[in-house]
Amino acid sequence: MLQSIxxxxxxxxxxxxxxxVSIFIFSFLLIRxxxxxxxxxxxxxxxxxxxxxxxxxxTRDFFANETINSYYxxxxxxxxxxxxxxxxxxxxxxxxxxxxxxxxxxxxxxxxCETLEQDxxxxxxxxxxxxxxxxxxxxxxxxxxxxxxxxxxxxEDLKDALGAEAVLxxxxxxxxxxxxxxxxxxxxxHLQANAMKQKLQADGGKRNAELAEIIDRYxxxxxxxxxFDKIIGxxxxxxxxxxxxxxxxxxxxTLTQLLNNAYAKGHESLIQLQNIxxxxxxxxxxxxxxICILLAQKVSSxxxxxxxxxxxFISSDFTTRTVIPIKDSSYEIDVLSNNFSILEQHIVNQxxxxxVKNKEMEMFIxxxxxxxxxxxxxxxxxxxxxxxxxxEPMVMEQLEKGNNIVESLKDILEELSLVRSIHAGxxxxxxxxxxxxxxxxxxxxxxxxxxxxxxxRTNIRMQNGFFSDIKFIRIILRNLIENSIKYRxxxxxxxxxxxxxxxxxxxxxxITVTDNGIGIKKEHQKNIFDMFFRxxxxxxxxxxxxxxxxxxxxxxxxxxxxxxxEGKGSSFIVYLPDATRTSSPAQRIIENKIVFPSRxxxxxxxx
Ligand code: ADP
Numbered sequence: 001m002l003q004s005i006x007x008x009x010x011x012x013x014x015x016x017x018x019x020x021v022s023i024f025i026f027s028f029l030l031i032r033x034x035x036x037x038x039x040x041x042x043x044x045x046x047x048x049x050x051x052x053x054x055x056x057x058x059t060r061d062f063f064a065n066e067t068i069n070s071y072y073x074x075x076x077x078x079x080x081x082x083x084x085x086x087x088x089x090x091x092x093x094x095x096x097x098x099x100x101x102x103x104x105x106x107x108x109x110x111x112x113c114e115t116l117e118q119d120x121x122x123x124x125x126x127x128x129x130x131x132x133x134x135x136x137x138x139x140x141x142x143x144x145x146x147x148x149x150x151x152x153x154x155x156e157d158l159k160d161a162l163g164a165e166a167v168l169x170x171x172x173x174x175x176x177x178x179x180x181x182x183x184x185x186x187x188x189x190h191l192q193a194n195a196m197k198q199k200l201q202a203d204g205g206k207r208n209a210e211l212a213e214i215i216d217r218y219x220x221x222x223x224x225x226x227x228f229d230k231i232i233g234x235x236x237x238x239x240x241x242x243x244x245x246x247x248x249x250x251x252x253x254t255l256t257q258l259l260n261n262a263y264a265k266g267h268e269s270l271i272q273l274q275n276i277x278x279x280x281x282x283x284x285x286x287x288x289x290x291i292c293i294l295l296a297q298k299v300s301s302x303x304x305x306x307x308x309x310x311x312x313f314i315s316s317d318f319t320t321r322t323v324i325p326i327k328d329s330s331y332e333i334d335v336l337s338n339n340f341s342i343l344e345q346h347i348v349n350q351x352x353x354x355x356v357k358n359k360e361m362e363m364f365i366x367x368x369x370x371x372x373x374x375x376x377x378x379x380x381x382x383x384x385x386x387x388x389x390x391x392e393p394m395v396m397e398q399l400e401k402g403n404n405i406v407e408s409l410k411d412i413l414e415e416l417s418l419v420r421s422i423h424a425g426x427x428x429x430x431x432x433x434x435x436x437x438x439x440x441x442x443x444x445x446x447x448x449x450x451x452x453x454x455x456x457r458t459n460i461r462m463q464n465g466f467f468s469d470i471k472f473i474r475i476i477l478r479n480l481i482e483n484s485i486k487y488r489x490x491x492x493x494x495x496x497x498x499x500x501x502x503x504x505x506x507x508x509x510x511i512t513v514t515d516n517g518i519g520i521k522k523e524h525q526k527n528i529f530d531m532f533f534r535x536x537x538x539x540x541x542x543x544x545x546x547x548x549x550x551x552x553x554x555x556x557x558x559x560x561x562x563x564x565x566e567g568k569g570s571s572f573i574v575y576l577p578d579a580t581r582t583s584s585p586a587q588r589i590i591e592n593k594i595v596f597p598s599r600x601x602x603x604x605x606x607x
Pocket of ligand 1: 479483484486487515517518519520528529533534535536539540541542543544545546547570
């Protein structure tokens, strides 16, 4: 089972990789195989072409050598003829293999192959015809020329009766024709033969008639020879010889055509093949992208749903469980959901326990404050009375100190009651008039020691209305301003306190209280919000002010951070959301990307 995202992604990646590598190898082999086949087709055509050229040469050699070779006419054997037959058979089998490859590869060269076959048949037949004609015509003592020469020799033997010059002239014309193939010699031959016959007829007699008949037969054989020479046309490059040359040329042209077509068709089908392969690659890429999108959607939808559940849980102040069903799966997001569910349960339990403890604590503080308050008031009264009874300055001084201690104890009790009332109270939302609140808060400290030395500066940059609980804001401001007055630096220049209200995005308000007082050491800054924490015991404070500020801010879903440098001053920055906003504090922080308190643990506790 592929449960983890990594395993799923890896599986998809691997299968796509294997698939594309296989397609790559397959396409590579297919293209190479086809290229090889096309090369073989070209090789076949080339072989036929070469055979054709060889045959042209062989037949030419045959015409040049065997037509004047007595041995050929005597035996009928010729190496050239044998070679010609072999070449023709090779060409036919080459053509057959070409046709097969054409059918296999679907190159559609059938028409060209048929034309070539027809050309070759005609070429071969014409060569057969010319050979047959050459064989009938013969040479010197063989066949037609042989029979004609027999008659010519008979006439030569009878040259005494016919006249040696006349017979020689007749033979000369015959030989001239054979050598030059010019019609004039045929005419001259007949003129001479006729002249000789006329003379014999004029002389009369049986013997002369026999001689005239020999001349006739000689003439007739000569005419046949002339006719054969013209049909064959070897010397004149006419007749069958001319036809063979033309057919060879035509076959050569057909072969060139075939080669061009084969190349074009091969190229075309390779391009087609490449296109098909590209199509497959694109499909694989698209499928890959599709699968990745689906997976991403599936993963992100689970994460989004988990995020929503988390926000829901945070919005409920970590009190209500979102109840994510526990899945028996090792899939990371399910594991995350399960862990969140467990965490949620744990937090809810802890929160419940904490709330019970808080309630108990509050009750304890309330009761303690209430129970201690009455004896303290009585003690105060006793001390006051004792002061009136004694005149002794030393006793008066001690009684005054005791009175101060009782007063500060009462202050502590009051502030503890304030903490309780903050916890118990629910914010009442009204529109805040920042200017008037700041003014009232400052004037509330008029009686405080050092107030008159301090320069108060107020900067209210609020355009829109801001809603919150006025009581809590007063508590926050009062404590921060009181500290600024309390911890002023009397040894430095003129002490000042700057109070600034500023609107942020998303209906948030930033309140800054800055002073040039004694400042806080870095190592103490993380503790100043703790209950009863004081930097030194020499201060007049009881260590509850900032704790109360923090509690009030908790109620308003706000946050605070401090920037301070010892000897230079401090700046307390408060972030407050508009109370009419609906989003949860955690969402606000995520959306606004505001860096909340620099004390990370506080931020964590708080959120
Ligand atoms: P306290 O009532 O003692 O002032 P707080 O909780 O208000 O208690 O403050 C805690 C401690 O933080 C103080 O004891 C003081 O040392 C320090 N502190 C708070 N505000 C300032 C300030 N503006 N300047 C210097 N120190 C401050």
